[in-house]
Amino acid sequence: DAGVIQSPRHEVTEMGQEVTLRCKPISGHNSLFWYRQTMMRGLELLIYFNNNVPIDDSGMPEDRFSAKMPNASFSTLKIQPSEPRDSAVYFCASSSGGSQYFGPGTRLLVL
């Protein structure tokens, strides 16, 4: 298996623009997680899905952030409009219960 796939790996955008991050979980995994990592705040869980259904989105910072999982093999995290304080590395992870397997992350820079 190729592992968790994220795209793009790097994204540079201007404040106010819409940003869409994509994730393909490991085939057969039924849970998917979106995390954000910064030096100041460490690793934060934003939202997680189980069987494509959002279970807990309490970590989503504000309404500018939204996440979808239309099917078992694809999820998106959208930021609209983006702000400089959204600059971070965003990780997607998947699991079948227990151990989580992380993607390589998307490094986002909002200017």
Place this chain on the structure above:
Amino acid sequence: GEDVEQSLFLSVREGDSSVINCTYTDSSSTYLYWYKQEPGAGLQLLTYIFSNMDMKQDQRLTVLLNKKDKHLSLRIADTQTGDSAIYFCAETDTGGFKTIFGAGTRLFVKA
């Protein structure tokens, strides 16, 4: 709520043993994990231990769990420069969905 705490930095000489410590608060934790993050990469699962175990050994890695004190440690024998990374302690609740991560311990290995 649940919390996982780790020291932020550890420096050792190549060839010495490293011991990274972690404390957690959720007594109902089922699984406890150690993840490794190398620069520019996602978190990689190193090892895990069930809450009904006291110790687990995997090659150079030894995990010790003290349930009474809610203390978890990771010992790396014969530490190498390639072991330099951030090590995250994590716990998963009984449901197995939500994983709480510590802030990570940055391990520096001096040649």
